[in-house]
Amino acid sequence: MTTQTAALPGGTAGAGRPDRAWPCEGPLVLGVRHHGPGSARAVLAALDAAEPRAVLVEGPPEGNALLPLAADEGMVPPVALLAHAVDDPGRAAFWPFAEFSPEWVAIRWALARDVAVRFIDLPAAHSLAAAADPSWGDEEDVADDGEPALRVDPIGVLAEAAGYDDPERWWEDVMEHRRGTEATDRAGPVDGAFAPFAAVGEAMAALRERYGHGGHAHDLVREAHMRIQLRAARREFGEEVAVVCGAWHVPALTARSTATADRALLKGLPKVRTETTWVPWTHRRLARLGAPGRGYGAGIESPGWYAHLFSAPDRPVERWMTKVAGLLRDEDRAVSSAHVIEAVRLAVTLAAVRGRPLAGLGETTDAIRAVMCDGSDVPLALVRDRLTVGDVLGEVPDTAPAVPLQRDLARLQRGLRLKPDPLERELELDLRKDTDAARSRLLHRLRILGVGWGSPESGRGSTGTFRETWRLRWEPELYVRVAEAGVWGTTVPTAATAKAESQAVSATALADVTSLAERCLLAELPDALPVVMRALADRAALDADVGHLAEALPALARSLRYGDVRATDTAALGEVAAGLAERVCVGLPPACAGLDADAAAAMRDRLDGVHSAIGLLPQAEELGGRWADVLRRIVLRDAVPGLIRGRAARLLLDDGRLAEGEAARLMGLALSPGTPPAGAAAWIEGFVGGASGGGMLLVHDERLLGLVDAWLTSVPADAFTDVLPLLRRTFSAYEPGVRRTLGELARRGPAAGGPVRAETGVPGFGSGLDEQRADAVLSVLRVILQEERV
Known part of the structure; x- marks a missing residue:
C-alpha cells in the first residue's frame, strides 16, 4: 500500500492537469499485496481518482512489449508472464496475474484509457542469471554481525501489533473485506481512495526503518532498478505517475537517493539472453509458493475465494453459500435454500462474535461444515478443492509469441480435440480409430520430449493390445518443458525423432536402448528406428551381463506386439530379441546361483519378465521348450536361492509343464x-x-x-x-x-x-x-x- 510521497527532483505536482489536482507531491506510489482483491479494488479506485499519465507496475521490463496483449479479448486470467533463458530454457521464471491481482487491474485500467504502462522491476535477464548464483538467495543474507539475517514478515508484524494472532485474518479485515470504508465516508470519495495506501505506506516505512531490508538483501538491487525506471518516467511524464508495487517496497521508492548510488548497486550483475511470452495459469498453481528468483511466489491459500470476493457485486457471503449449495447438489447431497439461509446467518453471527467486519473464509467454512456438511470434513474437502481453490485455467490469444514447437503442439491439440486441462482426467484410446491412434502418437512423442502431459496407466492397453489408458493433466510448468524441447526441432515429430536419436547414441545401458526402441514404436518415429536399432545391436553384442539382457528382453517383446498393432515393420527388432532370448537361456542358470536376498528378489523379477517376454515373441513355440528346460535346471539347482527355485517351479506349473x-x-x-x-x-x-x-x-x-x-x-x-x-x-x-x-x-x-x-x-x-x-x-x-x- 502506499503513502503520499515526497517530491523527487524534477517535475511539478499537477503539471498538465488543469482539470484536477494531482493528489500528492511527486509520484503516487500504491503499495499492494500481490493477488489481493481488496488491494485490487483500492488500486482501481485510486487510479480513477488520480487519473495518472503513466502507470508503472512491479514486473520484468522484458514484458513491456507484451503488455498490449492484456487488452486482447482472448486474454483471460489467470495468466502469467514466462521468461526463460534462450540458451537454457529450463532456467525460467513466472510472474502470474489473476483477475483480482492489483497489478493486472492497473494494467487493464491503463490500456483501456490509452495511458502508458510499463514494468519496472529488475529485468529477468539479471534475475534468471543471478538465481543460479547461491549468493543471490535469501538464505545467504547476513546481518552486520555476520549471523544470518532475520527475515521479517511485515504483515505478521503489523498483525501482531494490532492484537491478531493470524496475519492473514488481520489483512483480510483491514483490506480484503473493505468495500466503501469509513475513510471514504470521512475524507470524501477522492481523498478516501488514497487513505488506505497512506496508512499502510506509513506502517511499512516504520518497519523498514527498524528492520532494514528485513533479511531480503537482494530486494535492495530490485528497488534500485525500480527507482531508476521511476526517474525515467518522471522525466517523460512529469509527476503524474502512479506506481503499483508490493507494499514492502514503498519506503524504498519514496526515499531520497541518487542515480549514481542506484547504478552502483546494479553494476556487475550477471546477465543472460531471455525470451518472454504469456502463458495460461491456473488457480491451483496460484495456491503454490514460488521459489526465490522465479517470479512472484503467490502462495494464495484460497484463490477461488479471492476471485469471488473481487467479482461479487454485492452480498458476497450469500452468493458464496449459493455456489457451495450448487456444488453439493451436483454431488447428490441434499442441500436446500433453507440450508443456504441458515449457513449465511451462522457465518454472519460468527463474524460478529469474532469481531470481524465481514464474514471471512474461516466463518463461511465453519458455517458450511455445520449446516451443509452435517459436521463432516469429507464434503468440505470437495468445497475447498472445487471452489475455495478451484481449477480455473486462463487463456492466452494465439497472437502471443511462442516457440515454434509450442505453436505446432497447439495446432495438434486443436486438431485432435485434446484441450489442455488442469483437472486430472482419464482418456481411453482405441488404436483402431484414426483419431485415437493420432492422440496416442502425440502423447508418446511428448513423453520422449520430456513433456509429461499424460502418463500411461496399467490396464488393457499395457501389453500392446488395441487399447490404451492415459491419465492427463496439464500444468503451467509444461510450457517450460516445451520451450526446453524446442532445441530439438520445430514440430513435435521432428523434435521427438531428434531427441530419440540423441538418446540412442548416448545411452550406455542395454535396457535404456530397448526401452527407447519401445517408446519409438509407440510414438511411431520410423526415422529414429534405424539409429536406435544400430545402437541396440551394438549394446546387445557387447553386453555380457545376463541380468542386463534379461531386463532388456521384455521391452523388446512388447515392442514387437506394439509394432503389430501399428503396422510397423519390426523384423530387425525380432532378430535382436530372438538373439537376446538365446543368450538369456544359456547364461541365466549360473547367474542365479549364490545370490543374497536382495539380488535374489531382483533376479526373481527378471525371471518373470523373461517368461512373459518369451511368450510374446514370434519364436515362442520354438523358444518355449528351451525356456522350460532352463526353468527345470534352476528348480533342481541347490545353489540357487529358494525364492528363485520356487518361482521357477511355479512358472512351470502354470504352463502345464510340471x-x-x-x-x-x-x-x-x-x-x-x-x-x-x-x-x-x-x-x-x-x-x-x-x-x-x-x-x-x-x-x-x-x-x-x-x-x-x-x-x-x-x-x-x-x-x-x-x-x-x-x-x-x-x-x-x-x-x-x-x-x-x-x-x-x-x-x-x-x-x-x-x-x-x-x-x-x-x-x-x-x-x-x-x-x-x-x-x-x-x-x-x-x-x-x-x-x-x-
Whole structure:
C-alpha cells in the first residue's frame, strides 16, 4: 500500500492537469499485496481518482512489449508472464496475474484509457542469471554481525501489533473485506481512495526503518532498478505517475537517493539472453509458493475465494453459500435454500462474535461444515478443492509469441480435440480409430520430449493390445518443458525423432536402448528406428551381463506386439530379441546361483519378465521348450536361492509343464526338515507369493496347503520369529477373500469332515473335476462374456 510521497527532483505536482489536482507531491506510489482483491479494488479506485499519465507496475521490463496483449479479448486470467533463458530454457521464471491481482487491474485500467504502462522491476535477464548464483538467495543474507539475517514478515508484524494472532485474518479485515470504508465516508470519495495506501505506506516505512531490508538483501538491487525506471518516467511524464508495487517496497521508492548510488548497486550483475511470452495459469498453481528468483511466489491459500470476493457485486457471503449449495447438489447431497439461509446467518453471527467486519473464509467454512456438511470434513474437502481453490485455467490469444514447437503442439491439440486441462482426467484410446491412434502418437512423442502431459496407466492397453489408458493433466510448468524441447526441432515429430536419436547414441545401458526402441514404436518415429536399432545391436553384442539382457528382453517383446498393432515393420527388432532370448537361456542358470536376498528378489523379477517376454515373441513355440528346460535346471539347482527355485517351479506349473504331483514333490523337498527355515520360507514366497495367484493355488490344491501347514507347525520356536516376516509378506499380498478361505480351511482340519483326498488326508475340494457342476455355470459365463444374446 502506499503513502503520499515526497517530491523527487524534477517535475511539478499537477503539471498538465488543469482539470484536477494531482493528489500528492511527486509520484503516487500504491503499495499492494500481490493477488489481493481488496488491494485490487483500492488500486482501481485510486487510479480513477488520480487519473495518472503513466502507470508503472512491479514486473520484468522484458514484458513491456507484451503488455498490449492484456487488452486482447482472448486474454483471460489467470495468466502469467514466462521468461526463460534462450540458451537454457529450463532456467525460467513466472510472474502470474489473476483477475483480482492489483497489478493486472492497473494494467487493464491503463490500456483501456490509452495511458502508458510499463514494468519496472529488475529485468529477468539479471534475475534468471543471478538465481543460479547461491549468493543471490535469501538464505545467504547476513546481518552486520555476520549471523544470518532475520527475515521479517511485515504483515505478521503489523498483525501482531494490532492484537491478531493470524496475519492473514488481520489483512483480510483491514483490506480484503473493505468495500466503501469509513475513510471514504470521512475524507470524501477522492481523498478516501488514497487513505488506505497512506496508512499502510506509513506502517511499512516504520518497519523498514527498524528492520532494514528485513533479511531480503537482494530486494535492495530490485528497488534500485525500480527507482531508476521511476526517474525515467518522471522525466517523460512529469509527476503524474502512479506506481503499483508490493507494499514492502514503498519506503524504498519514496526515499531520497541518487542515480549514481542506484547504478552502483546494479553494476556487475550477471546477465543472460531471455525470451518472454504469456502463458495460461491456473488457480491451483496460484495456491503454490514460488521459489526465490522465479517470479512472484503467490502462495494464495484460497484463490477461488479471492476471485469471488473481487467479482461479487454485492452480498458476497450469500452468493458464496449459493455456489457451495450448487456444488453439493451436483454431488447428490441434499442441500436446500433453507440450508443456504441458515449457513449465511451462522457465518454472519460468527463474524460478529469474532469481531470481524465481514464474514471471512474461516466463518463461511465453519458455517458450511455445520449446516451443509452435517459436521463432516469429507464434503468440505470437495468445497475447498472445487471452489475455495478451484481449477480455473486462463487463456492466452494465439497472437502471443511462442516457440515454434509450442505453436505446432497447439495446432495438434486443436486438431485432435485434446484441450489442455488442469483437472486430472482419464482418456481411453482405441488404436483402431484414426483419431485415437493420432492422440496416442502425440502423447508418446511428448513423453520422449520430456513433456509429461499424460502418463500411461496399467490396464488393457499395457501389453500392446488395441487399447490404451492415459491419465492427463496439464500444468503451467509444461510450457517450460516445451520451450526446453524446442532445441530439438520445430514440430513435435521432428523434435521427438531428434531427441530419440540423441538418446540412442548416448545411452550406455542395454535396457535404456530397448526401452527407447519401445517408446519409438509407440510414438511411431520410423526415422529414429534405424539409429536406435544400430545402437541396440551394438549394446546387445557387447553386453555380457545376463541380468542386463534379461531386463532388456521384455521391452523388446512388447515392442514387437506394439509394432503389430501399428503396422510397423519390426523384423530387425525380432532378430535382436530372438538373439537376446538365446543368450538369456544359456547364461541365466549360473547367474542365479549364490545370490543374497536382495539380488535374489531382483533376479526373481527378471525371471518373470523373461517368461512373459518369451511368450510374446514370434519364436515362442520354438523358444518355449528351451525356456522350460532352463526353468527345470534352476528348480533342481541347490545353489540357487529358494525364492528363485520356487518361482521357477511355479512358472512351470502354470504352463502345464510340471505335473501337480511333481509340484507337491518339489515342495516337500524344499520344506523337508533338513532345509533351513529361512530357505524354506523363501521357496514358499517364490512359489505362491505376491499377486501371482498363489493364494488360489493353495485354496484349490489341498496337497500343497497341507504341506505348507505341516511345515509351518514343525518350524522350531527359535526359528519361527525369523521366518514370520517372510510368510507375512507372502500371504499379505493375497486378496482378503482368499486369506479368509485359507484360514477357514486351516481351522477345519482333517476332523471337520467333507471331501478328503485319500493320499493326503486333507479336507477341502474333491480329487477330480466334477463336470456336471462345472457345466451348470457355463450359461452364466456366456452371458457375462456376452457370447449369447438375451
